[in-house]
């Protein structure tokens with residue numbers, strides 16, 4: 023997993039819960055990297071999982087809810103870092119339908135070691151989309167947060183329903199309807 027995912031995560035934890043919480047979860051997680059992340063580095067996903075689990079047990083907030091809030095923060099990082107991707111689209115459904123065949127394809131060119139999910143397109147209309155998320159990282163709520171923000175970016179909203187195809191969250195159907 024790219025270092026920027028770790029550095030932005032710890033920045034947000036510091037913002038919301040204070041630097042003591044950052045130090046505490048790093049200590050509790052017994053990380054191989056020691057928790058000294060750089061945005062350009064690449065680190066094991068298991069470290070993110072440990073940080074999330076410890077933040078969840080210290081705050082009583084479920085991991086999926088932490089991922090949802092984190093994705094909303096990460097979206098603004100994407101907006102600032104990759105404005106071209108946003109300028110190329112004028113519609114949220116078009117943008118979301120293009121993650122698999124365009125956006126993440128470009129991401130893997132920039133970061134060949136990025137670990138990205140796949141989104142299989144099942145059905146698409148002008149104002150609805152059904153996609154199947156697949157990833158060993160089970161970060162579907164990170165996807166949900168990014169999707170919510172994508173609609174907000176285009177000054178609209180959507181109702182998004184998640185149906186787990188696999189219980190461990192590695193395969194999830196997203197049913198998206200623009201409001």
Ligand code: HEM
Nearest residue numbers: 023024100104107129136137138139157159161165168169
């Ligand atoms: C992960 C880039 C838009 C879904 C990532 C990662 C990057 C990235 C760099 C981390 C990969 C790693 O750590 O190895 C981008 C860029 C985008 C974009 C540049 C647009 C400008 C989206 C959108 C979605 C999405 C709109 C909405 C569904 C995900 C998910 C992950 C991810 C769910 C977590 C990894 C996983 O589940 O396996 N993306 N992304 N991305 N992205 Fe995107």
